[in-house]
Amino acid sequence: MNSTKEQLMTAIAPEVEKIELAMRSDLAAASSDCDPLLAEVLNYGIFNGGKRLRPLLVLLAARLAATSDTADEKSQRELLLLAIAFEYLHGATLYHDDVIDQAATRRGKASVVQEFGEIAAILGGDFLHSRSMFLIGSIGGSMALEIFCHATNAMVDGEFLQLRNARNYNLNEADYFSAVQGKTALLIAATCEIGALVGGATAAEQKCLAGYGLGLGTAFQIVDDLLDYQGDEASTGKAVGNDFQEGKMTLPVILALNKAGSVDRERLLFLLKDEDLRKTGFAEASALIEKYDGFAASRKMAESIVAEAVSGLKIFAGEKAVQTVSVLRVLAEYVLLRNK
Amino acid sequence: MNSTKEQLMTAIAPEVEKIELAMRSDLAAASSDCDPLLAEVLNYGIFNGGKRLRPLLVLLAARLAATSDTADEKSQRELLLLAIAFEYLHGATLYHDDVIDQAATRRGKASVVQEFGEIAAILGGDFLHSRSMFLIGSIGGSMALEIFCHATNAMVDGEFLQLRNARNYNLNEADYFSAVQGKTALLIAATCEIGALVGGATAAEQKCLAGYGLGLGTAFQIVDDLLDYQGDEASTGKAVGNDFQEGKMTLPVILALNKAGSVDRERLLFLLKDEDLRKTGFAEASALIEKYDGFAASRKMAESIVAEAVSGLKIFAGEKAVQTVSVLRVLAEYVLLRNK
16 A cells, blocks of 8 residues: 555655645735735645645646647646646635534644634635636636536535435435535546646547546545544544444445345444434444445445546557556555545 | 605616526526525525616626627627626625524525525535636636636625724724725626626726726615614614624714714723623614714715716716616615615
């Protein structure tokens, strides 16, 4: 695992640094006339050790789609601005999610809402949302804006679906994947699709990269669900068992319920439904999920989704593409292996 | 007053109906694949008897700027979509404001957050925000998007400024106008500016219409402040005294403090600062503001701002412009006279 991670980090380090610098300079410009507290709220929430997965995918997809290596400085700068727009949007959703979930921490430190209060978290999120759409629309044009908005609307819709799912203990795999698509995967697909579009990809290449992103995003969310049961708090920076305590029907639970005999099935459902047992029954629920291979089967699904996503990249066969395809492959493998 | 209102209502009725229909059809399309609860949250918050001032200004500014009467159907439809984008954004800010202020009612009925809860209000607002920027960017292009984002960012910044102002009892008129500009007026200026832009105005016409909008928006906010002291609850649908109870330094207070002798000045400040007196001292504070002409002086300022805004429209001198200029003039007068 460490070697995959190291290999990946070395390959992406120059891009990640460019992304960080671009965000520093763009946020400074965007908030130059603003209230100092607003600037502080933006910087606090954005520079928090995020993995920068979304902007990175924009850059990689654009590079893969590019027909020549000699992009001029202006188009490079514009591409970076498009890339960071996705990180802003991601930031905006985290600001608002933490208000909704009343989350006190985020990546091991106080969340924005905890540190600055609800007004700052809601409005700071709105500012980032607005900035992200401005960058997408003014640089990527109306087609990019359409892809982007399709994804953001799906995110909101996915949250509403999740609200409804929260009281639905008959949730099946299809419901789960449909919620995951809205919540996470469509936006990750959009990073690749917009990167491809701006990079000058053909329609087929664009579709293929969007498919890669969709798979990557889905696998990412499955691993998130697994970490919520099996993660190491010191690495993830957040407590395990949150999903269980909220009675959430995540993939490991759904797959275990599919296989469990009726007694164990009823017991697992009871643990998830009962508000008191949700506080004390985490170990018992984990054991039941384990007994019916819920974790292993979820991981297997994530692996096969990643394998399919990577295999789709084979249409990029030229010599020029080898290195970037390899980074995308390693990135997808890392999503499976990540421990935070 | 009634005759001004009736005259205005007759003049704008066809446009207002077009706006309502456009929103019905666009929201139905935008939420057609969405969770039914999301669609309900959107319809509930948008169709609530709003005055549709913002989209109306887009249409009027575009009409004033147009060089011919024969706009085709497509451009008429696009103009309407641009217009409703402003109502969506306005809706989004109301959704979020009511979460922030924990407001139970809005226009005499339960607020979105009260009716559907915090998640629905935050995410429903995000959906509308996203839809509004999509419409602006994809129809108005990057210049419209830039004007729009400048205004939305100013709104967020204005709220932060207001947060800081909340503890500043030395607030002067300049601080007040700068907060009002961000909070309300710049967005209203943007409706006129974008309408003018899309209608094909010259740079001078665009600037003039933006100035009209800025004046109208500023006067609108001053009247809002007055209504918070002097409004009739049955008409406004909200209780008077909210601003006082929050200790807000609105224009009537600032102008009264400027004129008051030191004893009355200290007393008024004390009423605003003391949390207990804020609950009981409304009548006393109102009397002090009245004593030093705070209400009358505020109204006078609003009147002179409106007069200047209207006088700026004189560059539209052609015969074709007469009717639209007259509607804009009456609209501005109505802002002064409105009782809700």
